[in-house]
Amino acid sequence: SQQGEEDPQALSIQEGENATMNCSYKTSINNLQWYRQNSGRGLVHLILIRSNEREKHSGRLRVTLDTSKKSSSLLITASRAADTASYFCATVDVSGYSTLTFGKGTMLLVSP
Amino acid sequence: DTEVTQTPKHLVMGMTNKKSLKCEQHMGHRAMYWYKQKAKKPPELMFVYSYEKLSINESVPSRFSPECPNSSLLNLHLHALQPEDSALYLCASSPPGAGADTQYFGPGTRLTVL
Numbered sequence: 615s616q617q618g619e620e621d622p623q624a625l626s627i628q629e630g631e632n633a634t635m636n637c638s639y640k641t642s643i644n645n646l647q648w649y650r651q652n653s654g655r656g657l658v659h660l661i662l663i664r665s666n667e668r669e670k671h672s673g674r675l676r677v678t679l680d681t682s683k684k685s686s687s688l689l690i691t692a693s694r695a696a697d698t699a700s701y702f703c704a705t706v707d708v709s710g711y712s713t714l715t716f717g718k719g720t721m722l723l724v725s726p
Numbered sequence: 727d728t729e730v731t732q733t734p735k736h737l738v739m740g741m742t743n744k745k746s747l748k749c750e751q752h753m754g755h756r757a758m759y760w761y762k763q764k765a766k767k768p769p770e771l772m773f774v775y776s777y778e779k780l781s782i783n784e785s786v787p788s789r790f791s792p793e794c795p796n797s798s799l800l801n802l803h804l805h806a807l808q809p810e811d812s813a814l815y816l817c818a819s820s821p822p823g824a825g826a827d828t829q830y831f832g833p834g835t836r837l838t839v840l
Contacts, residue, residue, distance in 0.1 A: 654834070655834065656732075656834050657831040702769075
């Protein structure tokens with residue numbers, strides 16, 4: 615079952631601008647992950663943040679996690695046309711099973 | 727080898743056909759997953775295999791039958807499907823060990839049921 619809600623559902627920006635996507639979830643989590651999916655293709659893992667972490671960086675990506683608000687954000691800086699894709703947050707809850715529950719996703723369009 | 731492969735890339739089948747989807751990884755991962763993804767929706771978990779044993783079945787109809795012949799291979803056997811089963815079917819795997827939660831996805835099989 616879906617747990618997360620992403621916001622916005624769609625985002626259109628120009629190359630060079632920053633893109634921010636938000637994700638909210640409902641249960642207690644072990645970690646939260648962000649994945650990217652190019653149209654009709656498989657998902658690519660971008661970054662994982664654990665429940666005891668508040669911020670994580672990887673290249674042009676910055677992820678924050680606020681467990682008190684049950685929310686996370688993904689910031690892509692200096693976006694490129696190649697960043698055009700759908701972005702999903704996914705949570706692993708504390709039940710002990712390492713299964714992912716995906717949010718609804720944000721479709722990002724970066725125009726040259 | 728750091729990828730998950732899936733065959734075929736595309737599959738068109740009638741409602742009376744029997745077909746199989748195949749997924750392979752050679753990364754030594756011991757957990758493998760099948761997901762179903764409809765257009766503009768997130769992936770939905772169908773099955774989880776852990777050390778070649780089925781550990782989770784998310785109430786998937788019996789017309790979908792998973793099989794894990796060995797630690798590198800995962801199949802999904804399809805029989806008497808419905809048009810609403812048309813979707814992208816994604817396979818994923820993850821490493822063994824506590825905290826190994828990152829999943830590696832294959833490119834998917836685009837299934838159309840006529």
